[in-house]
Amino acid sequence: MTAGAQAPATGPRRRGRPPAQRSEETHAAILRAARVCFSKRGYAGTSVAQIAHEAGLTSRAVYHYVDSKPALFADAVAGAHRRVGEEIMSRVAGRRGPRAALRAWIEAFLVLFEEDPSLVQFLGLAVVEAERNPELIDALPDRDAGLSALNHWFVERAVHYGEFAPGVDPDGVITLLEVFAAGLSLLASDGRERDHRAMLDVLGRLAAGHLFTDRREDGAAPG
């Protein structure tokens, strides 16, 4: 269980340093509040005071955990990548075969979306905000960290086990995963759980080659 997976702290604690055993919980509540506020109003339109209020804390209590608004943003991004990454890793690791692994990858997003929409939503919005605000230039994970690293791991694993057909460009698979992640993130606020489940089923059929009826007049199918 990570910080990001916990429920926000209940009730305001308005004075002094929180007890040590509550520290992680409070930190998680701050990150969750940061995700919600940054997603709702954008980075420029959000103050640390608003995030503190959302978390039921004073600004001073928040500054106990982070030095600045950009640092809080970067912290929230890192936390979201960590939590999503863990969920994907744990689901993918136990699956046999690439289709099941791909399905597990997408399922992780849907489970997290149902658990906490702000988590999934923030992944995509963070990219938008980092592009808009120069002070966030270092806020996103490097290519060798966060979800990007995870997607590389996912694809390299499939390459290692010889799961891709000849001629498949691994970079194209990585980009496809990124497009999926970005799309799922952007639609995470829609409240359309049923549609998302139906989509997962469709994607499973697509990956299995069973989405369409088998008619060979289809000129554009490669291979």
Add this chain to the structure above:
Amino acid sequence: MTAGAQAPATGPRRRGRPPAQRSEETHAAILRAARVCFSKRGYAGTSVAQIAHEAGLTSRAVYHYVDSKPALFADAVAGAHRRVGEEIMSRVAGRRGPRAALRAWIEAFLVLFEEDPSLVQFLGLAVVEAERNPELIDALPDRDAGLSALNHWFVERAVHYGEFAPGVDPDGVITLLEVFAAGLSLLASDGRERDHRAMLDVLGRLAAGHLFTDRREDGAAPG
């Protein structure tokens, strides 16, 4: 050729009403400037004066075409949906078979992305901005208009021709298209054309059932 596809008007025209024959061109330049500014700085952080400057016009000239900032935003959204929709329609219409149609659908995004990244990028960001700003509540197209309507058309066409395997939920296909569109939109600013092309190839293989080597130990493959 639509307004959205044209190059922006060159040079400032600082006085009075533009000549009638330039009207459509000027309108296109305003919409393009609106997409660029709203995408870069967000709706709240953008003024009509900034959009006018980006288009090489006076604010007064812009107000000749639109009544207000929210109206300009809605106009830009409608224009982007129209242009993207036309490109998809024209590409999909001539293809035989669902895999080729799906490929054409994605290709349309990539072609438009290379033609004008602001067009594709704005589609996704408009959703974000409309959620953040209450005055934009009516700015996005209804479900029966814009890209949403196009995706319905696309899927109903496949249903009509019996192209989906038994048990496929059309709503899941529509959601998958929406996730794709949102993801492509969000990644449209990356300048990674090669990766996007590689992704298209991977998607074509996925739709054809040829992405993975054919091993039947894969327990999660439906059907």
